[in-house]
Amino acid sequence: MTFGFAPPSTSSLANATRGGSRHGRLLEPGEWSAAGIPLLRNPREVVSGLHSRHTPELSTAMIAVLDPEERLVASASFVQRSASADGWEYRNALLAALRRVIPHDLRLRTPVRTAVLMYCREGDERWTEEDGAWMWGLRDACTLHGLRCGAYITLTRTGWQVLGEGRGGRRPSSDSRPERLGDAVAEFAALNLSTAGGAAEALRRTAAR
Numbered sequence: 001m002t003f004g005f006a007p008p009s010t011s012s013l014a015n016a017t018r019g020g021s022r023h024g025r026l027l028e029p030g031e032w033s034a035a036g037i038p039l040l041r042n043p044r045e046v047v048s049g050l051h052s053r054h055t056p057e058l059s060t061a062m063i064a065v066l067d068p069e070e071r072l073v074a075s076a077s078f079v080q081r082s083a084s085a086d087g088w089e090y091r092n093a094l095l096a097a098l099r100r101v102i103p104h105d106l107r108l109r110t111p112v113r114t115a116v117l118m119y120c121r122e123g124d125e126r127w128t129e130e131d132g133a134w135m136w137g138l139r140d141a142c143t144l145h146g147l148r149c150g151a152y153i154t155l156t157r158t159g160w161q162v163l164g165e166g167r168g169g170r171r172p173s174s175d176s177r178p179e180r181l182g183d184a185v186a187e188f189a190a191l192n193l194s195t196a197g198g199a200a201e202a203l204r205r206t207a208a209r
Contacts, residue, residue, distance in 0.1 A: 025087035026132030027139070032152070033164045035139070038114060040151050041070055043167055046116060047153060047160045050075060051172040052179050056120040056155065061090075061134070063097050064116045065147065073113060074102040085129040087136030094141040105146030114150040115142050118160070120174050125154060125161035135163075 027035075040046055050062045054077040064075040076097040082089065098104075098115065105111060117138045121130065135152050142149040154161050157175050161168035172178070 025091075025136050026085060026129060027087075027135040028132060029127050029164065032132075032135050035149070037152075037164065038148060038150060039165060040116070040162065043151065043153070043160075043162050043165075044169055046070075046072075046151075047118060047155070047169075048172060048179070050077075050118050051155070051176065055178045056118075056174070058120055058122060058174060060120045061093070061097075062118045062120075063094055063138075064118070065098070065102050066114045066116060066150065068112055076101045085133045087133040087140065090134050090137030091140040091144075092137075094137050095144055098141060098145045098147075104144075108146060111142075111146055111148040114148040115145070116150040116153070118153040118155055120155040122156070124156055124158050125163075125168060127163060131163060 046064065046066075049072060050056075050064055053075060054060065054062045056062060056077065057079065059079050059081060060077055061080050062075060062077040065073045067073050078093060078097055080090070080093060094117070105113060115138065117134060119131075119134055131152065131154065138152060139149045141147075151162050151165070154163060155172070155174050157173055159168055159170040159173045
């Protein structure tokens, strides 16, 4: 599995100089690929559902919890104004969001639910230090909330990308106008996606609320 790398920006170099990544609170692409992150059966369905539900702007993080059948159990979003490339800060923000929307599963011996993170940002699909910090934060937040660590997805002007899997698409993108949840479900049905049933049903229930 390969990643593209974005050239370091002035801000990321400054963060590195100040020790932003010195403590190891980010995951390199190789570490993420080796972590055994479970593959999404239908990433486009998850991406479109989160995009429709949370209408993200730049710097919006969307955390979703999926059951074993990949049905949406809960989700939350927030805008992360500080791009510190420090996974500890991102972990705390993700954990706070999870605690608002769903009880922890720490009593279970083995996690049964999976958390997936989608982050809307500038740039393209290539890995950045900021992505590495979000990956570290997602993995640690999942551990502290009793969840499996799932996919990390970027949403940019060029579309969406599941980092580490090589899967992505042009729509939705950070510039896309969010579809209504009912329209998204209808589109999935029209495309006859083989795994659409579980997440589509979750979207129907959400749209009915």
